[in-house]
Amino acid sequence: MPEMTVLDHRNDPAAAVPGWRPGATAPRTDPAPLLPDAEPLRVLGTPAADAADPALLRELYRRLVAGRRYNQQATTLTKQGRLAVYPASTGQEACQVAAALALRPDDWLFPSYRDTLAVVARGVDPLQALTLLRGDAHTGYDPRATRTAPLCTPLATQVPHAVGLAHAARLAGDDTVALALLGDGGTSEGDFHEGLNFAAVLHAPVVFLVQNNGYAISVPLTRQSAAPTLAHKAVGYGMPGRLVDGNDALAVHRVLTEAVERARTGGGPTLVEALTYRIEAHTNADDATRYRQAEEVEAWRAHDPVRLLEDALRGRGLLDEQLVADAAERAEQLAARMRAEFHTDPELDPMSLFAHVYAEPTQQLCEQAGQLAAELAAEAEVHGR
Amino acid sequence: MSTVAGERTGPRTGTMAQALNLALRDAMRADKTVHVLGEDVGALGGVFRITDGLTAEFGPDRCLDTPLAEAGILGTAVGMAMYGLRPVVEMQFDAFAYPALEQLFSHVAKMRNRTAGKLPLPITVRIPYGGGIGGVEHHSDASEAYYAATPGLHVVAPATVGDAYGLLRAAIASDDPVVFLEPKRLYWGKDGWDPAAPVEPIGRAVLRRPGTSAVLVTYGPSLPVCLEAAEAAKAEGWDLAVLDLRSLVPFDEATACAVVRSLGRAVVVHESAGFGGAGAEIAARLTEKCFHHLAAPVLRVTGFDVPYPPPMLEHHHLPGVDRILDAVARLQWEE
Ligand SMILES: Cc1ncc(C[n+]2csc(CCOP(=O)(O)OP(=O)(O)O)c2C)c(N)n1
Numbered sequence: 001m002p003e004m005t006v007l008d009h010r011n012d013p014a015a016a017v018p019g020w021r022p023g024a025t026a027p028r029t030d031p032a033p034l035l036p037d038a039e040p041l042r043v044l045g046t047p048a049a050d051a052a053d054p055a056l057l058r059e060l061y062r063r064l065v066a067g068r069r070y071n072q073q074a075t076t077l078t079k080q081g082r083l084a085v086y087p088a089s090t091g092q093e094a095c096q097v098a099a100a101l102a103l104r105p106d107d108w109l110f111p112s113y114r115d116t117l118a119v120v121a122r123g124v125d126p127l128q129a130l131t132l133l134r135g136d137a138h139t140g141y142d143p144r145a146t147r148t149a150p151l152c153t154p155l156a157t158q159v160p161h162a163v164g165l166a167h168a169a170r171l172a173g174d175d176t177v178a179l180a181l182l183g184d185g186g187t188s189e190g191d192f193h194e195g196l197n198f199a200a201v202l203h204a205p206v207v208f209l210v211q212n213n214g215y216a217i218s219v220p221l222t223r224q225s226a227a228p229t230l231a232h233k234a235v236g237y238g239m240p241g242r243l244v245d246g247n248d249a250l251a252v253h254r255v256l257t258e259a260v261e262r263a264r265t266g267g268g269p270t271l272v273e274a275l276t277y278r279i280e281a282h283t284n285a286d287d288a289t290r291y292r293q294a295e296e297v298e299a300w301r302a303h304d305p306v307r308l309l310e311d312a313l314r315g316r317g318l319l320d321e322q323l324v325a326d327a328a329e330r331a332e333q334l335a336a337r338m339r340a341e342f343h344t345d346p347e348l349d350p351m352s353l354f355a356h357v358y359a360e361p362t363q364q365l366c367e368q369a370g371q372l373a374a375e376l377a378a379e380a381e382v383h384g385r
Numbered sequence: 386m387s388t389v390a391g392e393r394t395g396p397r398t399g400t401m402a403q404a405l406n407l408a409l410r411d412a413m414r415a416d417k418t419v420h421v422l423g424e425d426v427g428a429l430g431g432v433f434r435i436t437d438g439l440t441a442e443f444g445p446d447r448c449l450d451t452p453l454a455e456a457g458i459l460g461t462a463v464g465m466a467m468y469g470l471r472p473v474v475e476m477q478f479d480a481f482a483y484p485a486l487e488q489l490f491s492h493v494a495k496m497r498n499r500t501a502g503k504l505p506l507p508i509t510v511r512i513p514y515g516g517g518i519g520g521v522e523h524h525s526d527a528s529e530a531y532y533a534a535t536p537g538l539h540v541v542a543p544a545t546v547g548d549a550y551g552l553l554r555a556a557i558a559s560d561d562p563v564v565f566l567e568p569k570r571l572y573w574g575k576d577g578w579d580p581a582a583p584v585e586p587i588g589r590a591v592l593r594r595p596g597t598s599a600v601l602v603t604y605g606p607s608l609p610v611c612l613e614a615a616e617a618a619k620a621e622g623w624d625l626a627v628l629d630l631r632s633l634v635p636f637d638e639a640t641a642c643a644v645v646r647s648l649g650r651a652v653v654v655h656e657s658a659g660f661g662g663a664g665a666e667i668a669a670r671l672t673e674k675c676f677h678h679l680a681a682p683v684l685r686v687t688g689f690d691v692p693y694p695p696p697m698l699e700h701h702h703l704p705g706v707d708r709i710l711d712a713v714a715r716l717q718w719e720e
Contacts, residue, residue, distance in 0.1 A: 108467075137501065138495075138498070138499035138500070139499050139500045139501065139503075142500070142503045143467075143500055143503055143504055144503055144504070149467070150496075150499055150500055150504075154487065154491045154492075157456075157460060157487060157488060157491060157492060159460070160456065160457050160459075160460025160461045160463070160464065160488070161460055161461075161463045161464040161467065161492070162464060163457075163460070163461050163464060164460065164461035164462055164463055164464025164465040164466075164467070164468075164472075165464035165465065165467050165468045166464070167461065167464070167465060168464065168465040168467075168468035168469065168470050169468055171446055171470075172468070172469075178464070190454075190456055190484070191456050191457070191460055191487070191488075194452070194454040194456050194457030194460065195457060195460060195461075197452050197454065197457065198451065198452055198454070198457045198461050201451075201452055202461075355498075355501070355502070356497050356498045356500075356501055356502040357497070357498050357536055357537055358497070358537070358539070358561050359497075359505065359559075359560045359561050362588075362634065362635040362636070363635065363636075363638060363639070364635075364636065364638070
């Protein structure tokens with residue numbers, strides 16, 4: 001049998017000799033290994049946590065506490081019929097908050113539908129972040145104001161958007177980075193794969209964060225992918241994959257900060273998988289007891305992101321009464337504001353249906369707007385208004 | 386009249402493919418935010434050579450060879466448009482746009498509305514369109530009805546060399562997404578045209594041939610067939626007008642209705658399937674608006690309701706002169 005040389009350029013850039021296949025481009029010069037570590041990165045509870053910036057720890061703590069309360073209050077509002085639906089991110093607060101905090105204000109976030117906390121962490125008003133889920137507007141905020149794309153309902157379609165924006169920013173000479181968030185189920189969609197491939201080929205300054213919470217509605221990860229980890233999927237595209245404990249806010253912040261910096265300084269895209277768990281059901285409308293065991297939920301409760309952070313703060317002597325009271329107070333104020341402002345139905349203008357379909361409405365749209373206006377006028381007359 | 390004029394003036398003779406190429410070139414010269422992307426658009430110049438020479442002139446960033454992935458191409462264009470670029474996307478053949486339909490329907494068409502006007506997407510999606518070139522399966526579909534039924538998209542179909550230039554410039558300049566259907570069997574037809582000549586803007590129908598007996602209402606690749614039919618109909622004593630819609634969205638109802646009211650007889654002609662096709666919408670509208678002026682029902686001549694046939698059978702499917710003349714004969718309406 002003739003001897004065959006298999007060129008493995010995956011972890012050894014020098015081995016990627018241009019010319020061994022037609023049209024091969026230059027070898028990767030980036031020394032970052034493509035394969036993720038066997039174990040997810042943890043920082044909290046390790047000596048590395050002692051070096052963390054106290055201000056960052058406190059900020060993460062305040063936001064996680066507020067985020068937890070936000071999740072609780074929003075779920076309660078669905079029970080009262082005040083929100084149409086809410087996909088709680090209870091248990092995933094660390095991923096969302098830490099990821100958003102790894103961005104600069106001029107970076108862009110491309111969230112999925114469960115990522116209201118990340119959206120709020122970008123500076124979007126917490127109630128405006130809920131208009132989609134209440135049902136009054138598709139997007140209650142100006143995406144340009146906070147550089148936060150609309151919450152995305154179709155799975156993984158925001159992934160190529162993030163790539164395109166990052167690519168355009170790089171062409172403009174800006175050092176803007178885009179971060180796309182998605183779930184484990186979303187990694188099976190074609191748009192995820194096409195987006196990753198585009199990002200790697202274009203060397204776009206973009207980071208992908210998969211929040212692997214174990215389930216896509218009811219379908220467990222084993223039915224979603226046969227890969228050793230979702231971070232492994234990066235390898236085939238030629239970008240590094242990273243694995244992180246998604247309940248460890250410091251670890252997520254570190255991995256994301258590194259990936260964002262790498263992208264910003266010309267290192268190209270990174271795929272990060274954060275291992276986490278969705279403590280609540282998929283949404284208020286879902287019955288999670290049909291597809292998962294109580295013991296599993298309890299085991300993850302013991303690895304709660306807020307508790308992990310609290311313990312770390314306490315260990316460093318940073319969890320003083322002042323901080324606890326301050327965080328609790330802010331969280332309660334937020335919940336009170338949600339209750340107050342969602343107490344009544346919003347006043348909506350039916351004519352807004354016809355706004356913003358086109359830059360200039362078509363003649364047909366103008367006629368239809370006239371029809372609705374006439375209907376509304378007739379209705380108002382009947383009701384004596 | 387459109388304000389989009391050609392950079393290089395002077396009448397010339399050329400093909401629709403050349404006019405489209407010049408439109409891209411002039412648009413890219415006039416506005417550096419215009420970027421072209423798609424499969425094989427670089428060194429090859431696209432499989433129809435519509436992007437020929439763009440990479441040489443503007444570099445591989447402005448005319449970008451992408452990976453082979455239509456959802457990725459259009460999805461990436463969405464992000465580029467969000468950052469202030471004007472992407473012009475090439476879908477290689479009409480049926481290969483289908484993998485990108487989710488991006489088109491869920492995001493391209495809706496982003497302006499979803500964000501209350503904050504994120505308009507000035508994307509042009511160029512699609513080589515329709516049959517008659519002997520293409521095998523997936524190379525000849527005519528899917529304008531899907532696009533036209535999706536609010537938020539403009540749907541444009543040029544039929545002349547001059548319109549190919551003018552409408553593509555207008556599409557690229559539009560702040561809304563435009564699905565730009567290029568009738569591929571007209572790519573190589575030569576005609577005289579003037580890039581500097583003013584062009585009727587998107588949303589205006591043009592009467593290509595006046596007439597006194599009835600009107601053929603059409604667009605894109607069926608226009609030459611209708612003109613031929615009108616010529617042939619003279620022998621049978623019919624003086625047919627031919628109206629070129631040029632865009633389905635916006636639909637120029639005023640012009641279409643004026644012609645139909647004045648003549649009282651109309652046939653809508655297109656090559657895509659009839660059931661749920663654009664002609665169904667047009668005929669219904671004309672009937673609603675012109676009922677009392679009609680001497681006969683608005684008839685339709687369309688392709689059959691079959692998947693696009695193999696090349697050796699496509700001439701049976703595509704509406705030709707005879708089928709149009711048969712319909713015209715049926716306009717002698719008697720109960
Ligand atoms: C394209 C598409 N298909 C199906 C759905 C319906 N759907 C909504 S959420 C969901 C599961 C998503 O799971 P995952 O990506 O893991 O995110 P998670 O809910 O865990 O945050 C499904 C199937 C959808 N939103 N989009």
